[in-house]
Each structure stands twice: as structure tokens, then as C-alpha cells.
Amino acid sequence: MSRTPSTPMEARFLDLLFSRRAVLLATIVLSAIALLCLCAPWVAPDDPARMSVRARLTEPGMTFWLGADAFGRDVASRLLYAGRVSLGVGLGVAALSSVVGIAIGLCAGFFHRLDGPLSRLVDAMMAFPDILLAIALVSILGGSAVNVIIALSIVYAPRIARIVRASTLVIRELPFVEAATALGVSTPSVMVRHVLPNIISPIIVQATFIFAYAMLAEAGLSFLGVGIDPSTPTWGTMVNEGRQYLDQAMFLILFPGLAISVSVLALQLIGDGLRDALDPRLAKDI
Amino acid sequence: MRSYLARRLVGMAVVIFLVLTIAFFIVRLAPGDPAALMLGPEATAEDAAELRQQLGLDQPIVVQYLKFLGNAVRGDLGTSIFFKQPVTQVLLGRAEPTVFLSLFSLAIALVIAVPIGNYAAYRRGSFLDQASISTAMLAASVPSFWTGLMLQRYLATDLGWFPAAGYGGPDAHFWERMRHLLLPSIVLGIVNSALILRFTRASMLDILGEDYIRTARSKGMGEARVVLRHALKNAAIPIITVIGLTFALLVSGAVVTERVFNIPGMGNLVVSAVLRRDYPVIQGTLIVVASLYVLINLLTDLAYLLVDKRVRY
Numbered sequence: 001m002s003r004t005p006s007t008p009m010e011a012r013f014l015d016l017l018f019s020r021r022a023v024l025l026a027t028i029v030l031s032a033i034a035l036l037c038l039c040a041p042w043v044a045p046d047d048p049a050r051m052s053v054r055a056r057l058t059e060p061g062m063t064f065w066l067g068a069d070a071f072g073r074d075v076a077s078r079l080l081y082a083g084r085v086s087l088g089v090g091l092g093v094a095a096l097s098s099v100v101g102i103a104i105g106l107c108a109g110f111f112h113r114l115d116g117p118l119s120r121l122v123d124a125m126m127a128f129p130d131i132l133l134a135i136a137l138v139s140i141l142g143g144s145a146v147n148v149i150i151a152l153s154i155v156y157a158p159r160i161a162r163i164v165r166a167s168t169l170v171i172r173e174l175p176f177v178e179a180a181t182a183l184g185v186s187t188p189s190v191m192v193r194h195v196l197p198n199i200i201s202p203i204i205v206q207a208t209f210i211f212a213y214a215m216l217a218e219a220g221l222s223f224l225g226v227g228i229d230p231s232t233p234t235w236g237t238m239v240n241e242g243r244q245y246l247d248q249a250m251f252l253i254l255f256p257g258l259a260i261s262v263s264v265l266a267l268q269l270i271g272d273g274l275r276d277a278l279d280p281r282l283a284k285d286i
Numbered sequence: 287m288r289s290y291l292a293r294r295l296v297g298m299a300v301v302i303f304l305v306l307t308i309a310f311f312i313v314r315l316a317p318g319d320p321a322a323l324m325l326g327p328e329a330t331a332e333d334a335a336e337l338r339q340q341l342g343l344d345q346p347i348v349v350q351y352l353k354f355l356g357n358a359v360r361g362d363l364g365t366s367i368f369f370k371q372p373v374t375q376v377l378l379g380r381a382e383p384t385v386f387l388s389l390f391s392l393a394i395a396l397v398i399a400v401p402i403g404n405y406a407a408y409r410r411g412s413f414l415d416q417a418s419i420s421t422a423m424l425a426a427s428v429p430s431f432w433t434g435l436m437l438q439r440y441l442a443t444d445l446g447w448f449p450a451a452g453y454g455g456p457d458a459h460f461w462e463r464m465r466h467l468l469l470p471s472i473v474l475g476i477v478n479s480a481l482i483l484r485f486t487r488a489s490m491l492d493i494l495g496e497d498y499i500r501t502a503r504s505k506g507m508g509e510a511r512v513v514l515r516h517a518l519k520n521a522a523i524p525i526i527t528v529i530g531l532t533f534a535l536l537v538s539g540a541v542v543t544e545r546v547f548n549i550p551g552m553g554n555l556v557v558s559a560v561l562r563r564d565y566p567v568i569q570g571t572l573i574v575v576a577s578l579y580v581l582i583n584l585l586t587d588l589a590y591l592l593v594d595k596r597v598r599y
Contacts, residue, residue, distance in 0.1 A: 120297075124304035127576035131538035132556065136568050139560040140315050216429055220542050223431045226560045239432060246439050257432035265427035 016277035023273030026266035033263055037083030046074035048081045048233060057249045067251045069241065079255055082233040086215055087263065089149055089234070093214035094207045096153035101160025102203065106191050108161065109168025119165065125158040134217055135226050143229050152217055156210045163206055167199035201278035208271035212264045219260050235260045291588075298584050303355075305576040310354050312572070313565045314347070324367055324563045337367075341566075363573060364566035368559070373570035377552060383453055384551035387467050387474065387543065388536045392529065394475025395482050403486030404521060407494060408513065418483060426480040430539050434473045434546035442469055451548040470547045474539045481535065482528050489524040493517050523593050530586035537575055 018024040036043060051071040058068040066075040108118035125133075130152075137151035171177060172195060180190050221227030222236025230237050235256040242252025321337040322329065338344050341364075342353060357364070363373040399422075406415040442450035448469035454462040493499065494517060502512045541553035548554070552571060559567035 120300050120304055124301045124308060124576070127301060127305055127579045128308075128572060129534040129537040129541075129575060129579070131541050132572060132575060135541070135556060135560055136312055136572055137315075139563070139568065140312060212427070216427075219429050220431065220538075223429070224542065224545055224557050226557060236429075239429075239435070243435060246435060247443065250439065253432065253435055257429065257436075260432070261424075261428045265424060268423055268427055 013277055017273050020273055020276075022269050026269035026273070030263060030266040030270065033083065033259070033266075034087055037080050037087060040077070040080035040084060044074075044077035044080045046077045048073060048077040050074070057245060057252075059249075060251055066255050067249065069238075069249075069252055070245060075238075075252065075255060078233050078238060079235070079259060082235050082238055082256065083259060083263075085145055085228065085232055085234045086218060086236070086260070089145060089152070089218045089228075090211045090215040090263075090267075092149040093152040093156060093218075094211040096149060097156040097210055097214075098160050098203060098207045100153060100157040102164050102196070104157065104161040105164025106168055106195065108165040110172060110187070110191055110195070115165070118161070122158040122161050122165075125154075126162075128155075130155050130213070130217055131220050134221060135224070138221060138226055143227055145228050145232065148218055148221065148228050152214045155217070156214065159210065160203060160206055163202050164199060167202060168195055171195050171198050205271055205275040205278060208267060208274055212267035212271065215260060215264055215267070294584055294587070298580055301580050302577050305580070306355060306358050306573060307351075309569050309572045309576075310351055313569055324565055326563065358573065363570035366559075366564055366567050368562045368564045368567070373566050376555070376567060377570055377574060380550060380552045380555045382551075383463070383467065383549045384540055384544070384553060386464065387470055387540055387549065387551060390467055390471035391474035391478060391539070392532065392536060394471055395478040395532070396525070398475065399479040399482035400486050400525065403483040404490045404518065406483075407487045407490035408517075410491065410494075415487075419487070422480040422483045425476055428477075429542075430473060430477045431542045431546050433476060434470070434543055437469060437473055438546065453549050466547075466549070470543045470549060473546075474536065474543050477539055478532050478535055481532060482525070485524065485528045485531075486521065490517065490521045493520050523590065526586050526589045526593065530583040533579055533582050537579075 018027070040048075045065065051073055052068070056068065056070060060067040060075075066079065069075055069078070104118055104122065108115045108122075133155050134148075134151050137154060138148055141147040141151055177190060177194055180194050181187075185194070218227060218234065219236030219239070222230075222234045223240045225240060227236060228234055230241070238256035239253045239260075242249065242256070245252055321334045321341065321343055325333055325337060335344075342350055345353075354364075361374060363377075365371065366373050366376050369376050402418050406412075406418045409415055438450055442448045449466045452466060454466050458466075499512060499516055502516050503509075537553075540551065541556060543549075544551045544553035545557055552575075556568060556571045558564075559571070
């Protein structure tokens with residue numbers, strides 16, 4: 001937190017970003033959650049897979065801070081390990097869908113001939129509700145963390161593509177792009193070195209929201225039992241497992257549910273803050 | 287207007303053609319033999335060969351694709367492997383709970399979000415405004431299945447206000463079936479109200495900043511009349527757009543909510559189809575839902591055209 005910003009621009013950006021206390025708080029909370037999950041092997045109170053028949057469905061207390069599940073496994077430890085997968089999937093989807101979306105959007109915005117077909121393809125992809133398309137893709141690809149990332153990236157890449165295309169159409173008409181082309185800079189180089197840096201703000205904002213949506217979608221898929229293999233704990237599979245004991249052990253779904261909600265809420269707040277700080281023109285109330 | 291309509295209809299046809307193409311190739315993405323995958327590990331080579339022939343998988347991919355398109359245009363989406371019935375028939379049999387669940391939850395979302403969104407915009411910056419925006423963001427962050435499980439536990443199991451799950455059994459009366467949809471609709475309604483609230487608030491804020499509102503105020507018109515006669519009327523228009531936008535959200539929500547409350551609708555069907563590897567049903571659901579989405583968005587755009595006299599294409 002005490003790092004000195006290297007440029008005045010960066011300082012101004014950070015000032016703007018954290019001028020809203022909610023954004024600052026969200027950043028701290030999300031960083032803390034991510035750090036705890038990352039350091040799970042060192043900070044987890046117990047082995048997340050160790051079962052104990054006598055500890056079945058123990059209420060939260062001194063021995064098990066957040067209780068023990070139906071197999072007597074420590075919920076707090078499982079929560080930390082599960083967070084690595086849940087956050088990892090969200091981050092992976094945000095990154096992969098951005099890369100794919102940027103490629104499609106730049107091509108559509110730059111090459112007139114490709115614009116029609118690519119835009120229609122994006123429209124068609126966006127006609128499928130996210131969970132439904134993800135279910136279909138995961139059922140075919142198979143339920144591993146990598147496949148869930150690939151499936152959700154296919155679902156969310158069109159959103160990035162649409163934004164990149166719209167921004168590219170504006171930027172490509174500007175004099176500096178024309179100048180670069182006139183100087184003989186190759187088209188791929190113009191796209192990556194001149195256009196992309198100027199449209200990166202809306203991409204970062206959208207990627208933050210996709211991070212949040214992907215976490216919700218992954219939790220939904222795991223809850224439905226059609227996502228990541230149940231042997232890998234994620235926050236979604238933890239809720240699904242705890243569901244059978246809803247009447248006796250509410251805490252089994254309470255804590256993973258809270259973990260998902262708090263992380264997603266923090267990401268949405270950060271996304272809002274980034275939008276306001278990166279591009280004041282986009283700072284609307286929606 | 288007429289040329290706009292023609293252009294939109296052609297655009298819609300192209301998108302639906304692409305939807306069909308994507309749905310066709312998604313199933314072919316599967317590594318290995320789709321027939322063997324559908325039958326599971328216990329199936330023999332003869333079983334797989336028979337199913338391949340039955341589904342036409344032994345023919346060249348181009349022939350399969352053209353046949354698939356031709357059948358889809360005629361409304362034939364194939365035959366379910368599990369139910370041994372046409373997919374359209376299977377889907378229609380499960381449509382009632384999903385359609386009513388979506389309609390009820392949309393109504394609940396509108397009832398919650400529209401008045402609060404408008405009032406929040408009118409009292410911009412007030413405590414109520416801040417509180418409603420924060421609550422909306424929170425509602426959009428909580429997984430719908432979690433809200434569902436929590437409310438199921440407290441309102442249905444503990445307090446007994448609602449049926450806990452199911453759809454009232456096979457012989458249940460219509461109203462009994464609808465009673466089973468109440469709590470799921472409330473859950474889905476809360477989740478969907480978040481987007482509508484933010485949208486309504488933003489559109490009301492835009493309108494309150496318009497010149498004609500200032501004119502109305504400056505000519506001494508009473509505040510109540512300004513809001514009721516000028517602002518509200520125009521703020522109602524973007525709600526049409528929201529209905530189109532929330533459709534995808536409603537369907538995704540319905541898949542999860544139907545699973546939580548064990549309602550035998552299309553969402554539950556598609557999850558079961560995945561677990562049973564019934565690909566024709568998954569494919570059919572994708573096609574029907576995506577086509578409906580395209581159609582609803584065309585209709586909302588047209589409705590916009592009819593309601594808002596300023597919009598001209």
C-alpha cells in the first residue's frame with residue numbers, strides 16, 4: 001500500500017481509483033482473500049482432505065473454526081484451498097476471454113471484409129445464455145478446471161470482442177493511425193502497437209466484470225454438478241455438498257456462499273472504480 | 287420503417303442460421319466418437335455403431351450438417367436418446383413451469399425495481415439512493431442458488447410459508463402448481479431486480495436532466511405533475527429494452543433455480559440431459575432458447591419504435 005507511484009499519471013489514477021472508500025475497501029478485502037488462498041498450504045489450520053468420522057458436522061468452534069463437513073473435514077481449510085480454484089478460474093477466464101476477444105474485435109474493427117461475418121458470429125454467440133452455453137460446452141469438453149476456463153472464455157470472449165470492435169472503429173480513423181500506416185508500419189504492428197494501447201481501458205474494466213461473472217458461473221456449474229469434478233473443492237462444489245445437510249448444518253453452505261458473494265461484490269466495486277478512474281466519459285450511473 | 291424491418295428480419299435470419307451452426311458443431315467438438323460418448327463406457331461396439339447409424343453420424347459431415355439445417359427449419363430438432371421422443375415434444379412437455387417461473391420473476395423484479403429505481407434517481411445522492419444502489423450490487427453478487435437455498439430453509443422449511451420444493455405432483459391442480467412457483471419466482475425476481483433497478487435509475491436520471499423537465503419546472507408546474515406527467519412517462523420506455531436484456535439472465539437463473547427447488551422445467555431437463563449425455567436435448571434447448579432471445583430482442587426494438595415517437599430508423 002505504501003509503494004510510491006512512479007509517474008504523476010499513475011499517482012492521479014490511483015488517487016481517482018481510491019477516492020471512493022468502497023473501492024479501496026474492496027481492493028483490500030479481495031487482496032486479503034487472494035493472499036490467504038494463495039498461502040493456503042501455510043495458513044490452513046488442517047489438511048483439507050483429512051477425514052474424521054467423529055468430527056462429522058461439528059459446529060464452528062475452537063477446534064474447527066468454521067466447522068467440519070459430513071466427512072469430518074475442516075471447512076476453513078477446504079475454503080482456502082477451494083478459493084484457489086474459484087479465484088483461479090475467474091482470473092483465467094478474464095485473461096483468456098480478453099486475449100480471444102481482443103483478437104476477434106481488432107480484426108472486425110480493422111478489416112472491413114471481416115467485420116460483417118465476425119460481428120454476426122459475436123451476435124449469435126451472445127444469443128446463448130451464459131450458464132446454458134457453458135453447461136453444453138463443459139459437458140462436451142469434460143469437467144476439469146482448464147476445460148471450465150476454456151468453456152467460460154468462449155462464453156465471455158464475445159463481450160470483449162464487441163467492445164474492442166467499437167473502440168477500434170473510432171481509433172483507426174484518427175490521424176496518428178493514418179500517419180503510422182503512411183510511414184509503412186505493417187498492419188499487425190499498427191493494430192498491436194498503436195490501436196491496442198489506446199483502447200485498453202474499456203477492456204480492463206470489462207475483464208474485471210468478467211472475472212466476477214466467471215466466478216458466479218463457475219460456482220453455478222459446480223453447484224449443478226456439471227462443472228469442475230467434485231473431487232476438487234471449489235466454493236460452488238462446497239455449497240452443493242453442504243446442500244444435503246441444510247437442516248442440520250447451515251454453516252456448510254453459509255461460508256462458501258459468503259466467500260463467493262464477498263469476492264464477486266469486491267470485484268464489481270473495483271470494476272466500477274476502474275471505469276470511473278480510467279475513463280471519466282464512461283462514468284455513468286449504470 | 288419498412289426497409290428497417292426488412293433489414294432486421296434478414297439480420298435475425300442470419301443470426302439464427304449461425305446459432306444453428308454453432309449448436310451443430312458444439313456437439314462435434316467432443317473428442318472421440320459422439321455415439322460412444324452418449325452411450326457411456328458400458329456400451330458395446332455394436333451399440334455404438336447402431337446409434338451412429340440412427341443419428342446419421344456415419345455420413346459425411348457436410349451431409350449431416352445440411353440434413354440438420356433442413357430438419358431444424360421444419361421444426362425437427364432430432365430425437366432424445368433418453369426419452370426416445372422428439373426433442374421438441376420433450377421440451378414442450380417441460381415448458382410450462384419455466385415459462386411461468388420466468389414471467390412471475392420478471393413481474394416481481396419489475397415491481398421491486400421500477401418504483402425504487404425511479405425514486406432513487408429522483409432523490410439522487412440521498413440515503414435511499416445509496417442504499418438501493420448498494421443493495422442492487424449486493425443482489426447481483428450473491429449466487430442465485432445460494433439465495434434460493436437460504437430462503438428455502440427459512441421461509442419454506444422453518445416457517446412453512448411456501449412449499450419447499452417440487453411442482454405439486456403429476457395430478458396437481460393448476461393453482462397448486464403455481465403455488466409451488468411462488469418462492470422460486472421471488473428468488474429469481476430478487477436476483478433480476480438488480481439489473482432493472484440500475485437501468486431504471488440511470489434512465490430516469492437522464493430524463494430528469496432534460497431541457498423539457500427544466501422548462502416544465504420553470505413555467506411553474508407543480509413538482510408532482512412534472513414527475514408524473516413528464517418524467518415517468520418517458521422513463522417507462524427503456525424498461526422495454528430491459529425486458530429483452532433480462533431474458534438471458536432469466537433463463538440462466540431458471541436453470542439453477544429449477545434445480546434448487548426441484549421443478550421439472552426446461553432448466554432441470556438440460557442439466558439432467560448433461561448428466562445423461564443426451565446431446566440432442568442439449569442441442570435442442572440451445573437452439574430454442576437462443577432463437578427466442580433473438581426474437582424477443584427484435585420485438586423489444588420494434589416496441590421501442592412504436593412507443594418512442596422520437597426514434598426513427
